[in-house]
Amino acid sequence: MKHILVETNLKAINFNTLPGIKGYIFLLSRIVFILQTIVYLMLVIRLSNQHNKTINQYFSNTEGKKMNWVRNLSILAFAVSVAAIAFALLGRSYFIHHNLSLLIPSIFFTTIFFLIGYKGNMQREIFEMLYEQEKDNVDxxxxxxxxxxxxxxxxxxxxxxxxxxxxxxxxxxxxxxxxxxxxxxxxxxxxxxxxxxxxxxxxxxxxxxxxxxxxxxxxxxxxxxxxxxxxxxxxxxxxxxxxxxxxxxxxxxxxxxxxxxx
Missing domain, CATH: 1.10.10.60 (Homeodomain-like)
Structure with a gap:
């Protein structure tokens, strides 16, 4: 477990053994993480663009209603993902032997998550106004x-x-x-x-x-x-x-x- 999961030494893995299966899961989880990141970032950008188009159809003043910050944070999220992949490739053993280096990912991720939370709380609630009941009053x-x-x-x-x-x-x-x-x-x-x-x-x-x-x-x-x-x-x-x-x-x-x- 230490050899494969901690030190990330995946050479000569025997997938017929329990450590080998764990190593396989270890690799698979990282592949899933990368694919999931790409898919979700694309969805976030697409949904934020759709939201902005919808807002333009409802409101004359769109200040505080658009979600451009979501697109901008998605770019930051991409940077986070790249950093996370880099940190994952470095492996746990690197940080075990370099304790102070843990400050880098900790500060980086904490800052990004704080910005996401802050911007999210600053976003004006508009959904109730958007989906108001339409009146079919055409004479x-x-x-x-x-x-x-x-x-x-x-x-x-x-x-x-x-x-x-x-x-x-x-x-x-x-x-x-x-x-x-x-x-x-x-x-x-x-x-x-x-x-x-x-x-x-x-x-x-x-x-x-x-x-x-x-x-x-x-x-x-x-x-x-x-x-x-x-x-x-x-x-x-x-x-x-x-x-x-x-x-x-x-x-x-x-x-x-x-x-x-x-």
Whole structure:
């Protein structure tokens, strides 16, 4: 047992003996560990990406709701796995003869597990909000009328009523306003405008922000005020989304177009 399991000396193992069987299990467990690590990391990345896509279909402000940290920690988890494999290959005998070297894997794994727990506890609970009951309130007479077409009413809700200015706007709020359910609205936005709900709302918010930035009346106001008026949850979210759409920050956009202020 000491020769095979502790010192990891697997040369000339006789699988017909009890120590040989233990050595075989020893090797098999490490192979299973490596395969399991690869499979789970792939699943974690896939599920986190699916989650982020789903969030974009439900919420206009996704701060604290996305799980990008899971993907980032998965990369760290891969590093953990590589380190664990390396430590396993070194074998128990190495650490038996080098007691202080145990600090390396101990500190490494403890730090990673702490980050996973910390980030997990910081994640906002959104599942109850996501899977709310959908209301099938579509009125056929309203839907069949050209002037009350769902697309027309949706555009009116955003362009005239400016519902995008609601800070925590959700697709369920839009559904209630239009007397329809999420499936219809989501499909309409995806098919007709080729974007998800989050992108659709942010398009209007950025357009509103651009008007505010180029208004001399609003030139004295801070970015916090403009972000709030446009419907963004924070200045950080406002700056990030604005740069994604316009290719520049709100501040630089205002400076560049100062001559166009009205």
């Amino acid at each position: 056929e007479e309203i839907s069949d009328s050209p002037e009350n077409d769902l697309k027309t009413r949706l555009l009116k809700l955003f362009e005239h009523d400016k519902i995008y200015q609601v800070n925590e706007l959700r697709i369920s709020t839009v559904c209630e306003s239009l007397l329809t359910n999420r499936t219809y609205i989501s499909k309409l936005i995806n098919d007709e405008f080729e974007m998800n709900f989050n992108e659709f709302v942010n398009k209007y918010r950025v357009a509103e922000a651009k008007q505010l930035l180029l208004s001399r009346e609003n030139n004295k106001f801070t970015m916090e005020y403009i972000a709030q008026q446009a419907g963004f949850g924070s200045v950080a979210s406002f700056s990030r989304v604005f740069k994604e759409i316009e290719g520049t920050t709100p501040g630089k956009y205002r400076e560049k177009n100062s001559s166009k202020m009205t």
